[in-house]
Amino acid sequence: MKVGPKVHGNNFRRAKLKLFLDLVDKVAAKTNGPVRVLDIGGTREYWTSMADMWNDREIHFTLINLGAAIEDDNQFSSRPGNACDLSEYADNSFDIVHSNIAFFIDHLGFSRVIGVARGFEGTFEFDTAKPEASSLD
Numbered sequence: 001m002k003v004g005p006k007v008h009g010n011n012f013r014r015a016k017l018k019l020f021l022d023l024v025d026k027v028a029a030k031t032n033g034p035v036r037v038l039d040i041g042g043t044r045e046y047w048t049s050m051a052d053m054w055n056d057r058e059i060h061f062t063l064i065n066l067g068a069a070i071e072d073d074n075q076f077s078s079r080p081g082n083a084c085d086l087s088e089y090a091d092n093s094f095d096i097v098h099s100n101i102a103f104f105i106d107h108l109g110f111s112r113v114i115g116v117a118r119g120f121e122g123t124f125e126f127d128t129a130k131p132e133a134s135s136l137d
Contacts, residue, residue, distance in 0.1 A: 010049075017050050020098065024057055027095045034058040038094040040083045041065060044076050062094065087128055 027035050035058065039047075042063050047054075060074075064081045071078040081088070083099070105113040127133045 013046075014050060014053065017053055020096075021054055021057070023096060024054070024059060028057065031095065034060040035096065036094045037061045038086075038089075038097045039063050040097065040099040042098065044078070047076075085131065087131060089128065091128055 024035050024037075037059055039061055042061070043065075044061075044063065047061055060077070062077045062079060064079055064083070064086070066080065066082055068078045068080045070080070107113070125135050
C-alpha cells in the first residue's frame with residue numbers, strides 16, 4: 001500500500017490532536033461550560049476534518065486570521081486579527097491557545113516542500129494591558 005503525503009499529514013494531525021484533547025479533558029474537568037480555545041491562524045476546516053475525535057466534547061473555538069470575516073455559531077467564532085495584537089480579549093478569555101509552526105519552501109517553481117515543527121516548547125506570557133511587556137522564552 002502506498003501512503004501519500006496527505007494521508008501521512010492526516011495521521012500526524014490526528015496524533016497531535018489526541019495530545020490536544022488530553023489537555024481539553026483536563027481543563028473541562030475544572031470548568032463549567034465549554035472549553036474556550038483560541039486558535040491563531042487556524043481554520044474551521046482543520047477542526048471539522050477531525051470532528052469525529054472531539055465532537056463529543058463541549059468546545060468553542062475562536063479562530064483569529066488576517067482578513068477573516070466575522071462569523072459566529074455554536075462551536076466557532078471567526079475574527080480578523082493576528083497574534084501581535086490580541087488586546088481586544090481580556091485576560092482569561094480562553095482556556096487553551098493553539099497554533100501551528102509550519103513553513104513552505106518553493107524551489108524555483110519546480111517543487112514545493114512543506115515543513116512542520118513536530119516538537120517545540122516554550123512559554124509565552126501575554127499582558128493584554130501592556131502588550132509591550134509580553135515575553136516569549
